[in-house]
Amino acid sequence: MAEDKNSLMESYPCQLKDLKLSCYGCCGDDWTSKADVENDIWLNSKDFKEIYSDNEKSVLDLEFFRDRFAKDEVSKSGVCMNLVDFGSRCLACPLHPKVNKIVSCKKTVAPISDLRVGHCDVNYECETVKFWNLMNSVQRSEFIEFLILKDLDNYEYSMKNVSGELIKEFFESKKLKLD
Ligand code: SF4
Ligand code: SF4
Numbered sequence: 001m002a003e004d005k006n007s008l009m010e011s012y013p014c015q016l017k018d019l020k021l022s023c024y025g026c027c028g029d030d031w032t033s034k035a036d037v038e039n040d041i042w043l044n045s046k047d048f049k050e051i052y053s054d055n056e057k058s059v060l061d062l063e064f065f066r067d068r069f070a071k072d073e074v075s076k077s078g079v080c081m082n083l084v085d086f087g088s089r090c091l092a093c094p095l096h097p098k099v100n101k102i103v104s105c106k107k108t109v110a111p112i113s114d115l116r117v118g119h120c121d122v123n124y125e126c127e128t129v130k131f132w133n134l135m136n137s138v139q140r141s142e143f144i145e146f147l148i149l150k151d152l153d154n155y156e157y158s159m160k161n162v163s164g165e166l167i168k169e170f171f172e173s174k175k176l177k178l179d
Helices: 004-008 034-053 059-066 127-134 138-149 156-163 165-173
Strands: none
Touching: 004 138, 034 059, 034 156, 127 165, 138 165, 156 165
8 A cells, every 4th residue: 555655646636547537627628518528539539549559650640640630729529639548547648748657658659849839738737736736745645535535537537627626625625725
């Protein structure tokens, strides 16, 4: 258990691999519904397979996948057209240079340069991330326990992160003040 907790402490709210939680709250806007979002992520993943996975997995393929739509275009459900389902509840952006920290290089090979630049706000931090960065290891551990009890799916986790609701609930549960 100690080892599990240590590995969780090395995690980050955007991707909590050990909890099988992927957040995509800031990978979109004007969300319609969970069903629509999941369907659009399925379509993205289908495109990714056809354009990238079934081919040479080159940077050119990755850029071709990214550029199949305009920079500011999002799907009808609101989700970014670059978000891919890599299986086992892991959703991630193949344009991210650190994607291989959470997805095997057999599935996607991280680009050397950040291919997201110009396509989204790569420096965005939601309230969860801002507070995570201020938390000590005990508070982070408590937050992880809080998440385990909540048993959210990726959609719920994403929406609650980007709205700021989740971290607020956590602090309220600990009876701590946000400011
Ligand atoms: S909404 Fe927050 S936790 Fe989710 S991906 Fe964006 S920065 Fe990470
Ligand atoms: S380009 Fe990648 S990180 Fe940026 S919004 Fe789209 S899926 Fe998210």
